[in-house]
Amino acid sequence: MTSPRAPRAPRSWLPLGLLLPTVVALTVALGYPLTRQVGLSFQEFGLAQQFGRPPEWVGLENYRDLVTDRYLWLVIGRSLAFCLVNAAATMAIGTAVALLMRLMSTPVRLLVQSGLLLAWAMPVLASLTVWQWLFDSQYGVVNWLLVRFGADYEGHAWLLEPMSFFFVATVVVVWMSVPFVAFTVYAALTQVSADLVEAAQLDGAGAWQRFRVVYLPAARPVLLVVALLQVIWDLRVFTQIYVLQQAGGVTRDTNLLGTYIYRLGIGGGDFGAAAAVAIFMLALTVVLTAPYVRMMLSAEDES
Amino acid sequence: MRIKTTVAIATMAMLALSACGGDDGDDEPTSGGATESAEIRVWINGPDTPQAARDWLKETFEEQHDGSTLVIEEQQWDGLVERLTTALSSESETPDVVEVGNTQAPTFTAAGAFADLTDRLDELGGEDLLPGFVEGATVDGQVYAVPYYAGSKYVFYRKDLFEDAGLSVPTTMDEFVETAIALKEANPEPASFSGFWLPGQDWRNGVSFIWDAGGDLAVEQDGAWQGALSTPESIEGLETVQRLFQEASGAAKDGNEADPQTPFCNNEVGMMSAPGWVRGLIEDPETGCPDMMENVGVFALPGSDGEPAPVLLGGSDIAVSAKSEHPEHAMDVVELMLSDEYQTIFAENGLTPAKMSLSPLLGDDEFAQATIDAASNAKLTPAAPGWAMVEGSRVLEDLFVDIAKGGDVAELAAAADERLDEELAR
Numbered sequence: 001m002t003s004p005r006a007p008r009a010p011r012s013w014l015p016l017g018l019l020l021p022t023v024v025a026l027t028v029a030l031g032y033p034l035t036r037q038v039g040l041s042f043q044e045f046g047l048a049q050q051f052g053r054p055p056e057w058v059g060l061e062n063y064r065d066l067v068t069d070r071y072l073w074l075v076i077g078r079s080l081a082f083c084l085v086n087a088a089a090t091m092a093i094g095t096a097v098a099l100l101m102r103l104m105s106t107p108v109r110l111l112v113q114s115g116l117l118l119a120w121a122m123p124v125l126a127s128l129t130v131w132q133w134l135f136d137s138q139y140g141v142v143n144w145l146l147v148r149f150g151a152d153y154e155g156h157a158w159l160l161e162p163m164s165f166f167f168v169a170t171v172v173v174v175w176m177s178v179p180f181v182a183f184t185v186y187a188a189l190t191q192v193s194a195d196l197v198e199a200a201q202l203d204g205a206g207a208w209q210r211f212r213v214v215y216l217p218a219a220r221p222v223l224l225v226v227a228l229l230q231v232i233w234d235l236r237v238f239t240q241i242y243v244l245q246q247a248g249g250v251t252r253d254t255n256l257l258g259t260y261i262y263r264l265g266i267g268g269g270d271f272g273a274a275a276a277v278a279i280f281m282l283a284l285t286v287v288l289t290a291p292y293v294r295m296m297l298s299a300e301d302e303s
Numbered sequence: 304m305r306i307k308t309t310v311a312i313a314t315m316a317m318l319a320l321s322a323c324g325g326d327d328g329d330d331e332p333t334s335g336g337a338t339e340s341a342e343i344r345v346w347i348n349g350p351d352t353p354q355a356a357r358d359w360l361k362e363t364f365e366e367q368h369d370g371s372t373l374v375i376e377e378q379q380w381d382g383l384v385e386r387l388t389t390a391l392s393s394e395s396e397t398p399d400v401v402e403v404g405n406t407q408a409p410t411f412t413a414a415g416a417f418a419d420l421t422d423r424l425d426e427l428g429g430e431d432l433l434p435g436f437v438e439g440a441t442v443d444g445q446v447y448a449v450p451y452y453a454g455s456k457y458v459f460y461r462k463d464l465f466e467d468a469g470l471s472v473p474t475t476m477d478e479f480v481e482t483a484i485a486l487k488e489a490n491p492e493p494a495s496f497s498g499f500w501l502p503g504q505d506w507r508n509g510v511s512f513i514w515d516a517g518g519d520l521a522v523e524q525d526g527a528w529q530g531a532l533s534t535p536e537s538i539e540g541l542e543t544v545q546r547l548f549q550e551a552s553g554a555a556k557d558g559n560e561a562d563p564q565t566p567f568c569n570n571e572v573g574m575m576s577a578p579g580w581v582r583g584l585i586e587d588p589e590t591g592c593p594d595m596m597e598n599v600g601v602f603a604l605p606g607s608d609g610e611p612a613p614v615l616l617g618g619s620d621i622a623v624s625a626k627s628e629h630p631e632h633a634m635d636v637v638e639l640m641l642s643d644e645y646q647t648i649f650a651e652n653g654l655t656p657a658k659m660s661l662s663p664l665l666g667d668d669e670f671a672q673a674t675i676d677a678a679s680n681a682k683l684t685p686a687a688p689g690w691a692m693v694e695g696s697r698v699l700e701d702l703f704v705d706i707a708k709g710g711d712v713a714e715l716a717a718a719a720d721e722r723l724d725e726e727l728a729r
Binding site: 046047048050051052053136137138154155157159160245246247248249250251252253262263264266267268269270 | 381382384385388389391392410411413414415416493494495503504553554555556557558559566571625689691692695696697700701704705708726729
């Protein structure tokens with residue numbers, strides 16, 4: 001920060017004008033639903049209100065009911081655990097694939113990248129249908145293969161027990177998110193100068209040390225951002241859980257925050273309580289991501 | 304480091320969008336919005352409505368309304384309550400005409416989701432319409448939905464497998480349970496073979512055993528609805544269900560009852576309780592196995608007293624969305640759907656027509672007899688205004704899967720009652 005300040009340009013409205021569309025878009029796209037959601041969470045709002053009956057203001061009642069319900073805390077704990085496990089697994093596998101891609105010959109790398117892109121581009125519901133078929137208890141390929149290898153998996157219901165349900169969900173979610181991480185991290189790794197790597201190698205740094213001391217610091221900002229996004233995405237995971245619940249398993253034992261809000265509101269017709277849970281979820285997201293954001297901001301200050 | 308700054312800004316924007324985006328993951332097919340002023344959208348659920356009826360409806364309507372088009376959008380029964388809740392309340396998204404399960408209709412009727420049909424009731428069939436259906440959709444003397452078809456489930460069985468095992472068609476509930484278990488024992492291979500096919504989520508079949516034992520799902524007491532699953536009678540029924548799950552059924556313990564023809568055609572089923580139109584799916588070379596039809600017999604599930612057991616009165620209502628932009632056109636569609644021509648197609652496909660005067664069209668074969676027997680003792684789900692919310696929150700699916708897993712019936716029933724009380728109190 002020692003560079004001399006440029007002479008101050010004459011005051012112009014241009015920067016403000018350029019910012020304006022973004023600000024307006026954000027206000028409309030985020031402000032309205034957010035205000036509405038906060039309002040809803042203080043109302044008793046059911047199916048009849050959805051069709052035009054005026055809602056009743058109930059103050060903090062929705063929140064009081066929720067906080068005293070053990071089930072909410074159970075779902076929050078479950079969502080947090082699911083989110084952290086999935087984000088960690090996705091980051092680890094994605095980074096590993098990115099590192100691997102650096103070492104591949106071009107044709108192989110293109111093949112891997114095409115595969116990753118296909119997985120990434122596949123519509124969620126379409127790929128979920130396939131996953132569901134793979135894990136089908138009666139006709140699924142997974143059971144068939146396991147039986148072939150002599151395991152006792154004939155008619156095994158993968159979604160029946162919550163832990164097994166979340167295992168399948170984790171496989172699906174990680175499978176869908178790895179390509180994004182792999183590509184982004186790979187892009188960051190290509191920015192690491194070859195000289196630096198070579199110098200480290202000459203100094204006798206092994207593969208692990210090169211990763212820790214050369215690659216990791218260089219890719220840190222990108223890794224932070226990607227990890228942050230993963231945490232957010234995995235906390236609000238919905239489609240995968242919802243579809244798997246329709247296919248099997250016990251809904252109440254496998255609800256995460258997303259599906260809980262949906263069951264409460266759209267399924268059970270209690271939009272007020274659902275909005276209140278959504279506020280919890282928002283708060284949780286902010287708390288969970290605050291350290292990351294702070295780290296990123298301080299990293300920016302340093303530079 | 305300009306890149307860092309850019310990344311940080313992009314992240315903040317994405318963070319804001321991601322965190323507040325809410326649940327937009329449910330990729331429902333939505334129409335591209337109303338383009339033509341007289342495009343009428345009709346929601347029909349599942350494969351129940353025969354293709355011939357769909358074609359006739361579209362053709363006839365478009366003939367009678369020059370320049371208008373009719374679009375049939377098939378919805379899945381699974382998750383219908385949620386879809387109706389969101390779609391019907393939005394003027395731009397609402398379909399004009401919707402089919403809704405007869406047990407789900409009262410909730411939407413009470414909430415004001417449907418247009419008043421009272422004025423057109425006589426043209427739609429009036430006194431000739433199936434009575435239980437019209438009552439369920441009446442609020443303060445005004446009628447908001449009319450029956451579409453009825454059809455209670457009856458038992459499909461394999462004559463050849465019965466013969467091989469030396470079994471005969473059961474005539475009481477006890478005999479039925481014994482037969483189901485004996486069939487399973489006589490066919491140890493494959494492990495997924497079912498003497499009686501009962502997937503874990505299938506409470507709509509399971510409720511018959513509760514009713515037969517004298518129990519119920521919920522009862523009204525002093526004007527308030529309460530869960531009744533933990534009464535001694537209901538528990539007795541649920542214990543029979545658990546026995547069937549564990550000793551007679553090879554179906555997935557957490558599966559749902561969609562596509563019963565698949566395991567049936569795969570030689571994995573001795574008996575299954577299914578709606579009459581499943582016959583059409585078995586006969587269809589694409590979805591089923593027409594060759595097997597000669598071995599297929601049917602009978603109405605027998606009750607403890609030897610009469611047909613109480614089964615869920617299946618069927619649908621048809622209604623016009625209160626927010627439809629073309630209510631007149633929509634009502635014309637409803638009128639066509641209740642016309643004798645359209646309903647005759649239903650009768651020919653084994654569905655009980657919405658008009659009583661047309662029921663002789665069902666014929667007098669084994670299938671017609673089973674249809675009539677099953678309907679003779681059919682019951683509705685509790686008439687509580689919040690019943691669709693019970694279905695939407697999947698309390699009963701959860702209960703039955705837990706029972707299939709082998710949990711303690713009395714404990715599970717008591718817990719389910721608590722949740723029913725909660726949903727019904729809304």
